[in-house]
Amino acid sequence: MAVLRGGKSVLSIVLSVAFVLSLAACGSSSTTGKTPVAAKGSSTLRWWNNWGDTWVKSFDPAEITDSVSIANVNLIYSNLVKADYPSLKIIPDLATWTVSSDHKVYTFHIKKAAKFSNGDPVTADDAAWSISRALLPATKSPVATTYLGEIVGAAEVAAGKATTVSGLKVVDAHTLQITLKDPIAYFLGTLSYPTADVLDKKVMQGKAPATYLTNTCSGNVGSGPFELVCLNNGSGKSSFYPSGHTSFTKFKPNPHYFGKKPKIDILGTFYAKSDDVYHAYEANEVDGTPVPGADLARAEKLAGFSKKPALITDYITPNQTLPPFNNVNCRLAVAYAVDRENINNKLLRGTQGPLYDVLPPGLPGYTGRQPDVPYFDLTKAKQYLNNCPGKLNNVGWAYQDTSTDITHEYNAILGNLHQIGANLVLKPLTFNAWLNVVGGPTMNSTKSQERITENLWLDDYPDSQDWLQNLLTSTANYDIGGFKNPTFDSLVLKGNTTFNTAQRASIYKQASKIALKDGAWIAVGFAYNIYVINPRVHGIINTASLPQPIGNDWSNVSIG
Incomplete structure (x- = not known):
């Protein structure tokens, strides 16, 4: 993914960011506006991933091409599978799977305990609908065919010749079968990209692609480890953060998450440049930062320094x-x-x-x-x-x-x-x-x-x-x-x-x-990836992608 890095993995992005060359950012200027501050002694992770612009480009998984958007979306939504770092393997997220001997048919078994943040159960129909939605011309995804194009029938949907992907078969409420055109060695990897993230069909049917999720905080109903903290049910950035403040995203644990529940909240303030993130770390406003090249020698001596x-x-x-x-x-x-x-x-x-x-x-x-x-x-x-x-x-x-x-x-x-x-x-x-x-x-x-x-x-x-x-x-x-x-x-x-x-x-x-x-x-x-992460943060490690929770499990992360 194009990154600030990128792509998602994330974080294009990561991401991913994710990030990019900007990992080496130098000194900084101060931020402007009213910057949100986590309460002293709170269990809030003051996130350092939101920088490069004043807001995410998209909250819609079907639309995402950059690491900053992916970093936020990955907290909210789940996929059938996900990439694990530092092992560089694809591991189960919502589902386990089996593969046919010709490597063309994948059968996914969705965990029966999986629910969206509003309590709706996650079904195979939700997963199939989400993939078809991403490919529909009306969604205008710039990348759906890049990551989902090998599924039988994907091209027909993208061309407007069909509305559902013929290579997707809902076997039962918790079983989805995906058939590929060719036996490709990387399919589980490409499936892990947000274009296949599972949305709540009941919530999203009839909603405008791209703009609805990006402009409506409460519309982001996912099955990931966190959910957004929304100010209201309206549209616009004021549904995410108060007018007059520096822009930020705030997350709390998803009470219906199928895995082990996180024990922390996350506050992600936006910064114009990576230089500003480093300045914010020095001012004790964030819990981690990419390390400026000019300060590398000094940063190497700090607790929480890592280079990968x-x-x-x-x-x-x-x-x-x-x-x-x-x-x-x-x-x-x-x-x-x-x-x-x-x-x-x-x-x-x-x-x-x-x-x-x-x-x-x-x-x-x-x-x-x-x-x-x-x-x-x-x-x-x-x-x-x-x-x-x-x-x-x-x-x-x-x-x-x-x-x-x-x-x-x-x-x-x-x-x-x-x-x-x-x-x-x-x-x-x-x-x-x-x-x-x-x-x-x-x-x-x-x-x-x-x-x-x-x-x-x-x-x-x-x-x-x-x-x-x-x-x-x-x-x-x-x-x-x-x-x-x-x-x-x-x-x-x-x-x-x-x-x-x-x-x-x-x-x-x-x-x-x-x-x-x-x-x-x-x-x-x-x-x-060169970071200093505040010693008060436990359970996050530096990887070949972005800093990740140990074992891909946010319940391992604690503050204090």
Whole structure:
């Protein structure tokens, strides 16, 4: 997912965030407005995940493409399955499952104790209806076919030719059977994305997609461990928090949760930038923070400090459908001009590691630096620039202006390009405005038709397919740069249906090299999740995705 990180896992997001390069944020400015404060000595977790804009982009699971939205939604809603960190496995959430010998039919058994926060039972019909709803054209989900498209009949619903997915069979009140078009190795992972979160059909039928849940606090009736604390049953942000206050989301334990009940509340104040979160931590307003690169040495000595390699990639996407980056020489001029070692190890002080691959370390198919894919070489970069029409003069470069370190990083990259005679100009965007650029289906969707953008991806689920297919195949929603290569597509599809891990990794390596040598994917770095979490918080650990409750169980988290 596009992240602030991303994607969900979350937290795109995580998420997920999730997060992203902004994990390395520097010093901060103070926040404005009336900031909500948890009562002293209370069992309220003062959450640090809401930053980058003033509100979530969406509370509707079918609509979500970013880590901040996913982080909030994951507290409210449940799925049939969920991704577990740090094990990187898919585990039961609402259901256990069995799989047919041909890997095409999954039978899910929903826990009979599962209920929504209003007391309604969770049924197989709710699950089937939620998936069909996500795919309906009226829902206008930008990602439903990305994550649910392999289910038989999904394409017909998305095209408006059917209203229910034929590959979904409600066997009984607690049994759902899902049939796939092909035997894919990653299905449980893609199912774990919020597009398959289970909604209460009784509550949601007839409600407007996207806007209803995002604008109506009380409409968010889920079966997750928490429920929102709402001020009223009306619509608008004032149903979530009082007018005149800094925006926030507040959660309390779901009294009908089927698992062990959480013992804490959660208060998530919104901050404009990650820099502001660090400032808030220093002021004892939040219980955790991403660590600024400038303060890394000092933070390493603090109680609650942790640093983990993250499934987060920092990369650059050129728009191949418009000049100048429809010319491969222009793309490779940028790819060979980026000084990854200096940017990640020195400028960002090791909060990121240099990346020469599509995949981050930790996923099958990752290879690291190779001699025949782009690396820092100004001589080669200059040679490619000489064959680039227009020589990259006065080309705008979009990026999310959500941390000081992101701005520093991309100024450094522009400095690298200036050394070879290229002149590009940064275009700072808010997080939600940047999401309009990178959220698909093309970079031409915005009025300015961006030529090149900073990009970040946090795993939606821990599988290499989430990068290679979802970001780079010809029909992918997130192939915003317009990369089209039949050989690449064929290799990725072959890898998707290969169940032997070593063979699958080998196939994905071949595909990655094609995208890198084309300049379709210009790698910069892979992020570390670097946090300080207040010692008063117990039961939350840092992972390759985002800080998570131990055992994926919020009942393990306590304050004090």
